[in-house]
Amino acid sequence: MSEKRARQQQKRKRNNKNKGRIDSHKKEGSKLISPFNQIPNTAYMSWMNDRLPCMVWGGLLINGIGREQAIEVFRQIGIHVGNLFCEVGDRSCNLPRVGIYGLSTLDDDLQDKYFKVLFTDERIVDALKPLILFKDLPLSEKWIEYLGDVSGNERQLWTALADAVAILLDHQSQEATDCRWAYMIPIVNSGRLQLQTEEQYKEYTEYPNYEDQRKVRPFIRATEMQLGGGMMNDEYFQGKKAWSADFWNECKDNTVCLASASERSNIDFDLIKTISSVRGIWADLSDHFIETDKFTHIQAKRDASFGFCFYALTVAKEGLASSGKLVTAKLALRMLAEIYITFKYLISVRNEKLWDIYRSYGSGQAKLTFLKLDEILEDKPGYIKRENVEALANEDMYMDFQDIDLGNWAKTDLRKMSQVADCKDVYDAYYSWPSSYAHGQWCAVRDTVFTTCYNPLHRLHRIPRLAPRYEDGAENDLILLLNKVLDLLNEVYPSFEKRAELVQKFES
Ligand SMILES: [Zn+2]
Known part of the structure; x- marks a missing residue:
């Protein structure tokens, strides 16, 4: 009986919580001060x-x-x-x-x-x-x-x-x-x-x-x-x-801790068919690339635009393959949001040179990595192939002539880019919260690995879950963001109409 009651209590507690609108917070430097903490000298039991x-x-x-x-x-x-x-x-x-x-x-x-x-x-x-x-x-x-x-x-x-x-x-x-x-x-x-x-x-x-x-x-x-x-x-x-x-x-x-059983995690969509729908786009996109290609010189805008789409297809597919529920599905969302915002920003600014800057910044990063591998790192990480990074760094020009930019490639940040590109909604919805998971911030850690002990005598403290929490399904959002990236391509290199779809399970 205690467990059920404590659960109800906790639910009520959650519902009753003062949700404090963002506007009621006071901005002090980079902090938003909650209304309660704006009262000076509050100390209470x-x-x-x-x-x-x-x-x-x-x-x-x-x-x-x-x-x-x-x-x-x-x-x-x-x-x-x-x-x-x-x-x-x-x-x-x-x-x-x-x-x-x-x-x-x-x-x-x-x-x-x-x-x-x-x-x-x-x-x-x-x-x-x-x-x-x-x-x-x-x-x-x-x-x-x-x-x-x-x-x-x-x-x-x-x-x-x-x-x-x-x-x-x-x-x-x-x-x-x-x-x-x-x-x-x-x-x-x-x-x-x-x-x-x-x-x-x-x-x-x-x-x-x-x-x-x-x-x-x-x-x-x-x-x-x-x-x-x-x-x-x-x-x-x-x-x-x-x-x-x-x-x-x-x-x-x-008294002892009471842990509730983990909720069963089901895949809510047809994983095989959905992934093959995403995979199918790859071939069509390759055809579209060939059909619209006229030159063989470096075309920063074209390569980046198509590259964003192929990369988004890859990330979305991997996010879906994790059934949309693993922590990495949230990371996939964050990556897709960043790809979309960057792509839209590059289109919105209407400055052809910016595409070159985007590209050469990336080459500079490859050069920096190569130099660190060569000169600084004693224990070489296994996932980087030296020859591969070297080839990437030298691809557009011999790397000795390549500058390395240490700041953000566009001299701004993603949030500002999203404002310029009029897609702050995507930033707010798909970048900020998944970033908590990418950075291993407390709430993401707590949400994934801890649960609440339902012994009321333990003050609702946290105990490890029996298994990680895999309940949030990111599958619809992965498809949505992928299709938004494809929409952008259709804008700059028409016409490409193929879109991914989440295939529902067949109910017999
Ligand atoms: Zn306990």
Whole structure:
């Protein structure tokens, strides 16, 4: 049960995430600063890491005796502990905090009141029993006095605890909001939190039955975030942090990871027929090349234009051969996007010399590689054939006359090229994200090799997948980009109408 519930929790968490539009970010140098981080000096305790362990008793109670009754218990504690707090003038504690750590900071009379009001029902003893699993539980003697000992039920108690944590992991869930209210209500009743209006006071004391809850819940969460985070109270802050750390450590030490089975990865298209459709274009393209060729001197524009297409055919075919799902399919997409943008840029600029620059830059790279092989690299890489690179470097002119350009060949970058060529949409859709995979950036690594552990007691941490994630199909995009490259050729060397198509599987 825990696994399913945690999965739902995580889904909700994902859906609730503030998606922050790009425009709301502030540009500082090369960084886009998120709206939240634009507020100066924001330091806060995290709900899941630091505050949830203090209110886990609330989650246990909700699961154990039902939400409505639990809320009434919270309300009674709020009234009695809150009122008692303000009845006595000279207090050593500054707020009636009822989190597990906060309780241990209260004066004795307040602690006694809390336990007395809480334990009015035998079912509450059963509900809260998992708390005694923790060796470092603050006020453990008091808890044991009411809850008794573990008495051989450890497994069941850990499961009950996991179920309670599962409903609280999302800081905005109904149950988490209930617990955050339960933390605040004694403080509100004590008069130590000055609410602005009578209305706000009622929203608190009559929760969840007064006013529109869509407005009340965020208000409760915002106040709890400040007071529960130990603002202006370093001693409380440090103590709470220590208990939270103990809580999660004990959860990890005593329970195991739960990995979900990998999703089955099916090839959604007819791989053989699709690849042969792409292969078929090669021969037609060769015919078109011969038919339109008039000269034998170096024709930078012609060679590059046809070359882009043959190269795109090769890359697309390889991407498709990896069933469109392997990591290399994303790299193929990125390569196709770059070929398309470069090709379109060269056409758009309408400067014949640029084709020569593109070509001689490439020859310069071959020369540079040859020189490094010859003079610098002691361990020669196996994939480069010296004679091959040498021949390439010398092909258009003897390499001694060839300059080597170390920057970008067009003295710009691909993003700017895409703007000039009016195809920034291709850059955004097919270059940026696959680049994360090409560079091995964190999200690409995480996405491919890690999954989330579904044990709620492990805070949704990451564990290795049983096998890499091969679920995203790039096949439609590979075909689309390949055909866009062929469209460009048709523009400059008409007419070439043949296009690749994704052949669907035959459904019998
Ligand atoms: Zn785990």
